[in-house]
Amino acid sequence: MTDRLGSGSVPGASIRARDWGWRHAGRGKPAVSALDLDIEPGERVLLLGASGAGKSTLMQAMAGVLGGDEEGDESGTLLLDGRRPADARGRAGLVLQDPDSQIVLARIGDDVAFAPENLGVPREEIWRRVRWALSAVGLDLPLHHSSSDLSGGQKQRLALASVLAMQPGLLLLDEPTANLDPDGVREIRDTVDRVVANTGATLVVVEHRVAVWRDIVDRVVVLDPSGGVLADGSPHAVLEREGPRLAAAGVWVPGIPPRVADRPHRRATGADLLVASDLAVGRTPFASKQPFVAASAIDVTLAEGTGLALTGPNGAGKSTLALTLAGLLEPVDGSLRATRPLARGLSGSPFRWKSRDLLTRLGTVFQDPEHQFLAATVRRELAIGPHALKLPQRDVDARVDELLQRLRLDHLADANPFTLSGGEKRRLSVATVLAARPQVLLLDEPTFGQDAVTWGELVSLLGELVDEGRSVVTVTHDRALVTTFADRELALGTTSGVPA
Amino acid sequence: MTALMPEIRDSAVARVNPIAKLAVAVVISLTLLLSIDVVSASVALVLVGILLFWSGLDARQFWLRTSPLWLAAPFAGLTTVLYGEDSGALLFEWGLVSVTEGSLGLGVSITLRVLAIGLPSIVLFATTDPTDLADGLGQILKLPSRFVLGGLAGMRMIGLFIDDWRALGQARRARGVGDAHVLIRLGTQAFALLVLAIRRGSKLATAMEAKGFGSDIPRTWARPSTFGGPEIVLISIGLVIAAAAVTAAVLAGTWNFILD
Numbered sequence: 001m002t003d004r005l006g007s008g009s010v011p012g013a014s015i016r017a018r019d020w021g022w023r024h025a026g027r028g029k030p031a032v033s034a035l036d037l038d039i040e041p042g043e044r045v046l047l048l049g050a051s052g053a054g055k056s057t058l059m060q061a062m063a064g065v066l067g068g069d070e071e072g073d074e075s076g077t078l079l080l081d082g083r084r085p086a087d088a089r090g091r092a093g094l095v096l097q098d099p100d101s102q103i104v105l106a107r108i109g110d111d112v113a114f115a116p117e118n119l120g121v122p123r124e125e126i127w128r129r130v131r132w133a134l135s136a137v138g139l140d141l142p143l144h145h146s147s148s149d150l151s152g153g154q155k156q157r158l159a160l161a162s163v164l165a166m167q168p169g170l171l172l173l174d175e176p177t178a179n180l181d182p183d184g185v186r187e188i189r190d191t192v193d194r195v196v197a198n199t200g201a202t203l204v205v206v207e208h209r210v211a212v213w214r215d216i217v218d219r220v221v222v223l224d225p226s227g228g229v230l231a232d233g234s235p236h237a238v239l240e241r242e243g244p245r246l247a248a249a250g251v252w253v254p255g256i257p258p259r260v261a262d263r264p265h266r267r268a269t270g271a272d273l274l275v276a277s278d279l280a281v282g283r284t285p286f287a288s289k290q291p292f293v294a295a296s297a298i299d300v301t302l303a304e305g306t307g308l309a310l311t312g313p314n315g316a317g318k319s320t321l322a323l324t325l326a327g328l329l330e331p332v333d334g335s336l337r338a339t340r341p342l343a344r345g346l347s348g349s350p351f352r353w354k355s356r357d358l359l360t361r362l363g364t365v366f367q368d369p370e371h372q373f374l375a376a377t378v379r380r381e382l383a384i385g386p387h388a389l390k391l392p393q394r395d396v397d398a399r400v401d402e403l404l405q406r407l408r409l410d411h412l413a414d415a416n417p418f419t420l421s422g423g424e425k426r427r428l429s430v431a432t433v434l435a436a437r438p439q440v441l442l443l444d445e446p447t448f449g450q451d452a453v454t455w456g457e458l459v460s461l462l463g464e465l466v467d468e469g470r471s472v473v474t475v476t477h478d479r480a481l482v483t484t485f486a487d488r489e490l491a492l493g494t495t496s497g498v499p500a
Numbered sequence: 501m502t503a504l505m506p507e508i509r510d511s512a513v514a515r516v517n518p519i520a521k522l523a524v525a526v527v528i529s530l531t532l533l534l535s536i537d538v539v540s541a542s543v544a545l546v547l548v549g550i551l552l553f554w555s556g557l558d559a560r561q562f563w564l565r566t567s568p569l570w571l572a573a574p575f576a577g578l579t580t581v582l583y584g585e586d587s588g589a590l591l592f593e594w595g596l597v598s599v600t601e602g603s604l605g606l607g608v609s610i611t612l613r614v615l616a617i618g619l620p621s622i623v624l625f626a627t628t629d630p631t632d633l634a635d636g637l638g639q640i641l642k643l644p645s646r647f648v649l650g651g652l653a654g655m656r657m658i659g660l661f662i663d664d665w666r667a668l669g670q671a672r673r674a675r676g677v678g679d680a681h682v683l684i685r686l687g688t689q690a691f692a693l694l695v696l697a698i699r700r701g702s703k704l705a706t707a708m709e710a711k712g713f714g715s716d717i718p719r720t721w722a723r724p725s726t727f728g729g730p731e732i733v734l735i736s737i738g739l740v741i742a743a744a745a746v747t748a749a750v751l752a753g754t755w756n757f758i759l760d
Contacts (some may be wrong), residue, residue, distance in 0.1 A: 066708045089717065096712040100660060101703035104653045104711070117714035126722045138551070148659055162711065186567035328670040355678030364674040370696060372671040374688075388676035418699070436676065455505055 005074045012041030012202040013091050013169030015062060019076035021227075022057055024065060031057040033227040035076070041169070044196060044203040046213050046235065049419050051326035055206045058223070059174045061085065062204065063094035080170065090119045090168040093163030097178045097449070099155035108134070108158055110152075111144025115166045126165075133161040136198065137191050148453055149410035151314060153184030157191055164195060171196060173205045177212065177450035181314055181477045192216070208451045210239065211254045222246060248422070250451030258456035260484055263463045269487075270304025273342040273440055273471050274325060274350070274362075280333035281317055281324040291332045294320040295492050298334070302440055302471040304341075305463065309431055309482045310475045318475040319367065319444050321492065325473065326364040326442045327351050342439055356388050363438030367445045367475075371427035373417040378409055378428060381417050385436035395457035403431040407457075423454035430458065447478045459485050511556025513734070514627040519636040519732035521624035526736030529617045529744035535756050540749035547741040548620050549728065554628050564625045569618040577611030589708035616745075630655055635725040645719050653708065657700055664691070664696050 014444060017020055021033035032054035037044055048226055049055050060066045061078050064085030080088050093115075096102055104109040110134050116126040130143065147158060156176060163171070166411055173192065177185040190489040196203045210220075220238040224230035231242040239246070247256040258432040280296035289343040295317030302308065302325070310318045324336065325351030335339055337348045342361055346353055350362060366372050375381040386396040404410040407427045412420060417428055426446065446462075447455050462485050466472050476482060513521070531539040532544055557565070580603060614623025634652040637643045668689050672678045678685065707715070 060706070087713045092710075094707075096703070096707060097509040098703065101700055102707040104649075104704070104708055104713075110631060110722065112574045114713075115711035117722050118715060118717065119722050120717045123720060123722060123724070126720065129553050130722075166711065177628075296524050326674060328673055355673045356676045358674060362674075364670075366667065366671055366674075368667070371667045372675060372701070374618075374672070374675060374677065374692070385676055389566060418695070422526070427537055432675065441696050 009198065009200050010167045010169050011201050012043075013081050014041050014202070015039040015170070015204075016027065016079045016082070017076070017399075018078075020061075022054070022061060022072055023075075024057075025070065027072075030054075030075075030227075031074075032061075032223070033075070035223075035228055037229060037232075038219065039204065041202055042200055043219055043368075044217040045202055045205070045219045045221055046217040047206045047221050047223065048210070048246060048251050049230070050225050050251075051423055051454075053223040053225040053249075053362065055223060055372045056174055059094065059172050059204065059206055062170065063092045063172050064088065065094065078256060090115075091167045091168060091170055093160050093166050093168030094172045094174065095156070095176050097175040099152065099159050102159040102162070103147045103155065104162075106147055107144045108139065108147050108161075109145075111147050111158060112162045112165045113325040115162055119166060120155075124345035129167065133165040136164055136195050137161045139272040151184070151408040152180050153187040156180060156184065156188050156258060159462045160191060161197070164199075167199070168201060170180070170202045170204070173203070173207075175207055176205070177207065177209070177451065182479075183313075184207075189213065189216065205365035208250065208449075209252045210235075211252065214239075214254065214274055225249075231473045245450060250453040252452045257480075258459075260456050261460035263465065267305045267467055269306050269468060270469055271341045272301050272303045272339050274302040274336070274338055276300045276325065276334070276336045278331055279324070279331055279336055281320045281329065282332040283320060283329065293332055296333065298490075298492075300325075300490055302473060303472055304439070305469045305487050306467055306471055306472045307385040307466045307487045308471070309486035309489045310473060310492065311477070311482060311489055316492035318492055322442045322444055322473060322475045323364070325440075326362050327353055327358050328364065330419055357388055357439065359436040363430050363436060363441045365433050365441070365443040365446060367448065371426040372429055372432065373425075376416055377414050378403070378417055378420075381428065381432055382435050385432060389436060399435050403435055407431045407461075422449060423440050423451055424456060426450060427457070430461065434465075438470070440473070441465060442473045442475075444475045445477070446474055447476065447481050455480075505728055511627060512554040512730075513551075513624070514556055515730065516734050517636055517640070517725060517731045518625075518628045518633040519640045519725070519727070520734045521628060522633075522636075523735050525621045525624050527735075527738045527742050528620050531745060532613055532617050534604065535749060535751050536609050536613065537754035538609040538612060539752045540745040541609055541616045541756045543748045544741055545612055545616040545619070547744060548616060548623075549746075551620075552623060553736065555623050557623065557626060561626070562623070566619060566622050566721040569615060569622060573611045573614040573618070576614050577607040579607075580610045581607030589643075597747055602611075607729040613718060630724075632725070635723050639721050640727055646714055649713070654701065654702060656703070657697070660700065661693060661697060665693055667694075668692050 015035040017035045020035045021030045023030040033217065047055055055179050062080060062085055066072065078085065080091055085092060104114050109130055112130045113126050116129055121129070124421055137160050138158050139154060152160060177188050180188065186208065189212050205217065207213055217235060220235045221229060222231040222238065222242060231238045243253045243256055247253045259497060277299050279298040280293050282291040282293040284291045310321060312318055320329065324331055330351045338350050346357055373381060374384055379400060382400045383396050386399050404413055407432065409424065409428060412424060417425065420428060430446065436444060446458055450458065459481060462472050462474065476479065528544060532541060560760055561564065570639065581599055582597045585606065586602065588599065589601045591604065592599040630652060634648045637644050638648045672685065672689060
């Protein structure tokens with residue numbers, strides 16, 4: 001079907017949805033319903049909608065990977081070039097949020113070759129396409145380069161190249177930049193723009209951050225959580241008309257910043273809690289004895305009632321420093337001392353403290369919320385900290401109820417934490433730490449990939465915590481978070497790690 | 501170095517199709533399982549040892565890769581010496597433990613046998629890239645590609661699981677549940693890793709399906725897996741080693757066919 005397409009150009013694919021809907025097996029409410037949508041060949045569409053409006057479900061349906069009858073119930077019709085998407089393998093290419101879960105093979109050349117192999121493309125043609133796809137995304141590396149040994153932006157470009165090698169007529173990108181730093185975001189956006197211009201493929205992008213994509217799409221479609229399409233038109237017209245409503249639904253609309261609560265009770269800085277001087281931080285790689293130093297010569301003091309932002313490029317050692325300050329990694333060199341108001345009778349070295357002693361002193365919110373979930377329901381998840389502190393059941397319940405309400409998780413109290421949406425998972429991971437009321441909170445990229453509403457809530461909450469007298473540290477790439485929240489910023493340098 | 505991209509030096513053995521190496525390991529192992537005696541194992545061990553010169557492994561890599569074997573083999577032998585079937589003159593006795601000439605001989609031949617079976621397997625695979633092995637399994641042995649490539653894709657995730665394991669441990673400590681007994685802690689953490697692994701696996705499966713994996717279209721293979729001169733030579737060498745081991749043992753009168 002593609003042998004004549006030397007330049008990589010393909011006929012764009014079309015989408016026709018008529019009264020289409022999908023209900024995931026075991027769910028009461030359909031994820032998408034009553035959808036009528038036509039997408040013409042070569043169109044570039046930005047697909048928006050509130051969290052839970054069914055954007056990802058629609059993307060998977062167009063890619064033909066929603067599954068069969070046992071996965072859910074389909075209603076109406078959804079056709080790709082007039083065929084069922086599952087019968088048109090190779091016409092649609094889907095790129096997902098997390099690059100690590102899309103890379104299949106160990107060498108980049110082999111990974112890009114994987115899709116054409118599955119589609120039965122002849123060998124010589126496969127390698128021609130591999131070279132074309134890698135150069136189209138600007139990944140100028142040898143074919144045998146390890147697919148693990150890449151930056152976040154490079155991994156996502158590899159994921160894009162692996163899909164382009166199918167020469168799809170429809171390119172589907174489901175939050176392709178949510179896990180990337182600002183450089184990675186621009187890298188992917190520009191690559192997509194170039195590739196789509198060269199191939200003529202139809203493009204559908206789902207992304208919260210409208211400003212990133214606004215200039216390269218020619219149509220915005222907004223899904224209505226209660227079914228069908230809420231708005232459809234040129235980016236300018238849709239954002240003009242629906243901007244405020246979209247912003248209220250969590251979409252990042254240019255010109256409408258998320259609402260952040262005022263901080264009427266700002267306090268003066270209190271006592272010092274944790275003092276690092278000439279600190280070197282690092283991790284010991286698997287099956288190695290030598291720690292790998294991620295950052296060194298760090299002087300920083302965490303005091304009550306202050307908000308600190310740890311910034312710097314990828315690989316500067318921000319997360320490693322946060323884990324060390326949190327008492328979870330041993331300092332490699334220099335000194336890290338907990339003062340008396342924090343240690344409260346314990347030694348000055350947090351890494352030596354018991355797990356239970358950390359709870360009320362140093363609370364850590366991990367970058368991936370799934371790493372810190374331990375219980376089968378949201379309610380029990382929140383009770384773990386208070387139980388470990390051996391609080392009476394009445395107090396445990398009081399704290400849990402308060403947090404459920406404050407972080408708008410009360411309707412999810414009996415849900416399994418793993419089934420929550422991205423924003424809900426993030427709120428829960430913060431709430432689990434707040435349940436133990438630590439003096440110092442350390443959060444690793446708390447606003448990464450969050451919609452505008454969750455962003456506003458998180459930033460308001462962090463400000464509130466600082467004003468309660470806590471010391472709050474956030475590792476972040478998010479400039480808006482730094483300017484809105486932080487009292488101080490510690491920018492770690494670009495010095496790459498060296499073995500100690 | 502990762503599970504899927506071990507550092508493999510170019511060598512005569514590394515260039516041979518992994519399926520041929522697999523065949524050699526199987527031939528030698530099966531042959532040595534047929535008898536328990538000192539002569540056949542010794543001959544096989546010496547001949548395999550000679551083959552190692554073409555493997556391209558340096559001394560450090562060799563000892564590192566085969567270290568489990570050097571611990572396991574003498575241990576298996578020692579157990580046989582102490583508790584194995586007794587025959588011949590009694591050399592030493594203490595409670596249940598008795599060492600006789602017969603059990604001593606048996607112990608030595610078990611040790612040599614474990615080494616002679618283990619060394620070619622470990623060394624042959626230390627010189628093999630898993631992707632090449634999967635190509636061979638799919639193209640030469642015609643195993644189902646779903647099975648072969650699914651397994652290969654799963655192996656790539658091992659590196660991610662190592663990072664997950666570390667993060668899970670830190671998260672448990674931060675959540676105040678890190679003081680439990682080490683066995684309880686490892687048990688619950690292993691379960692959490694399993695949950696994460698399943699979630700990662702299902703995401704990967706979706707991504708693979710979106711790339712046409714598992715469709716009805718007959719698959720092509722980007723990397724040809726060929727079987728030619730070098731492969732036939734290596735398999736022949738394997739057959740010669742096996743034959744030499746059996747012949748030497750029969751001539752020496754030590755061959756005791758275990759199925760008799």
